[in-house]
Amino acid sequence: MWLISVLLSLSLILISVFVFYVKWSQSYWSRKRVPHIKPTSLWGNIENPFKQKLGVKHIAKEAYLEFKKRGVPHGGIYLFAEPVYMPINPELIKNILAKDFSYFNGHGFPHDAKKDPLSAHLFNLDGDSWRNTRVKLTPVFTSGKMKTMFNTVLDCGEPLIQYINDKLKTNESLNIHESMSLFTIDVIGSCAFGVECNSFKDPDAEFKKFGYQVTKVSPRNKVYNFMKFVAPSVGKIIHVRRVTLEMENFVINMIQGVLDYRKSGKVVRNDFMQLFLELERKAKANNEDSFTIEEIAAQAYVFIVGGFETSATTMTFLLHELAYNQEIQDKLRNEVREILKQYNGNITYDGIMEMKYLDHVVNETLRTK
Numbered sequence: 001m002w003l004i005s006v007l008l009s010l011s012l013i014l015i016s017v018f019v020f021y022v023k024w025s026q027s028y029w030s031r032k033r034v035p036h037i038k039p040t041s042l043w044g045n046i047e048n049p050f051k052q053k054l055g056v057k058h059i060a061k062e063a064y065l066e067f068k069k070r071g072v073p074h075g076g077i078y079l080f081a082e083p084v085y086m087p088i089n090p091e092l093i094k095n096i097l098a099k100d101f102s103y104f105n106g107h108g109f110p111h112d113a114k115k116d117p118l119s120a121h122l123f124n125l126d127g128d129s130w131r132n133t134r135v136k137l138t139p140v141f142t143s144g145k146m147k148t149m150f151n152t153v154l155d156c157g158e159p160l161i162q163y164i165n166d167k168l169k170t171n172e173s174l175n176i177h178e179s180m181s182l183f184t185i186d187v188i189g190s191c192a193f194g195v196e197c198n199s200f201k202d203p204d205a206e207f208k209k210f211g212y213q214v215t216k217v218s219p220r221n222k223v224y225n226f227m228k229f230v231a232p233s234v235g236k237i238i239h240v241r242r243v244t245l246e247m248e249n250f251v252i253n254m255i256q257g258v259l260d261y262r263k264s265g266k267v268v269r270n271d272f273m274q275l276f277l278e279l280e281r282k283a284k285a286n287n288e289d290s291f292t293i294e295e296i297a298a299q300a301y302v303f304i305v306g307g308f309e310t311s312a313t314t315m316t317f318l319l320h321e322l323a324y325n326q327e328i329q330d331k332l333r334n335e336v337r338e339i340l341k342q343y344n345g346n347i348t349y350d351g352i353m354e355m356k357y358l359d360h361v362v363n364e365t366l367r368t369k
């Protein structure tokens with residue numbers, strides 16, 4: 001009997017200490033005299049992560065609007081016990097992103113280059129490894145290099161046009177979001193990974209399955225997000241794999257295959273893999289370190305994470321808006337036709353750069369408020 005009461009008191013003490021610790025952590029901003037939003041529960045300003053309804057992006061936006069309304073230059077919120085700083089004043093933001101950038105070069109996302117190599121991509125890295133990777137990658141992301149990939153993107157348009165034409169012939173309705181997703185997958189596969197995906201024709205295309213899997217919210221993602229937002233310090237110690245071992249092997253093997261094939265067969269394609277091969281050649285010539293296969297895979301992987309859902313959704317919303325705004329649709333169509341005519345009917349990089357109204361339409365689609 002006494003054992004139970006000892007255990008009970010012990011757990012009560014532990015719980016009190018824990019609650020006290022959380023409460024104390026959640027007084028950080030008042031101790032620093034920074035304007036803040038009062039925590040609504042023990043979770044701080046976020047919802048109970050096991051019963052999320054709104055998501056942390058919504059909460060960040062609400063906090064931003066609240067600070068903006070109060071007219072304060074900055075503010076603080078709490079993700080559970082973790083105080084999070086939120087600059088509001090554009091001058092402050094400019095300082096962080098420009099003048100004092102060397103102190104702010106981490107995004108704060110957990111990653112582990114050894115145990116979870118695909119999580120160590122440019123977006124997640126911080127500190128020196130971020131800087132080194134950034135410097136090595138800079139020659140890859142010039143507008144000139146993007147221009148050389150243009151025709152690779154263009155080639156992915158053919159299957160899309162074919163797909164739409166087939167649907168038209170049989171009067172079938174067209175799922176725009178699906179079409180745009182398939183097109184985006186083709187572009188990413190082609191440009192970032194150097195593989196032809198055939199998403200439109202092949203319902204079982206492996207690369208397509210992989211792309212959809214990355215953007216799906218799985219229980220693993222939930223645990224990961226929980227660690228990321230609620231217990232980042234614990235997340236640093238117990239790293240939750242961001243990428244399944246199966247997916248990691250799939251990506252690394254695929255990229256290894258592409259690189260080997262390029263090296264042996266002397267095929268040259270205008271894509272991301274080609275740029276890595278060039279970097280490798282240059283590094284060898286200068287006796288410098290080049291990227292490892294895991295590092296290359298991570299940098300390619302991030303195109304799926306950052307480029308798939310975002311691009312597909314933007315194009316879907318754009319087409320949705322055009323469907324509801326006939327006048328704008330006509331005006332845009334006229335501009336496209338006009339400029340294509342100047343380029344003898346060819347879609348070119350320079351031609352698209354001249355499509356000012358198209359740029360407006362894209363910007364308007366991305367505008368949030």
Ligand SMILES: *[C@@H]1O[C@H](CO)[C@@H](O)[C@H](O)[C@H]1NC(C)=O
Nearest residue numbers: 166167168169170171172173
């Ligand atoms: C498709 O629909 C249009 C208009 O409703 C109709 O004129 C045409 O005959 C249809 N074509 C086929 C193949 O069903």
Ligand SMILES: *[C@@H]1O[C@H](CO)[C@@H](O)[C@H](O)[C@H]1NC(C)=O
Nearest residue numbers: 341342343344345346347348
């Ligand atoms: C347009 O494309 C065709 C076929 O690809 C090519 O022969 C022609 O030179 C191009 N015209 C211009 C102006 O680039």
Ligand SMILES: *[C@@H]1O[C@H](CO)[C@@H](O)[C@H](O)[C@H]1NC(C)=O
Nearest residue numbers: 356357358359360361362363
């Ligand atoms: C669209 O937005 C981009 C990025 O903010 C900007 O550089 C560009 O000038 C905008 N285009 C137009 C036509 O306003």
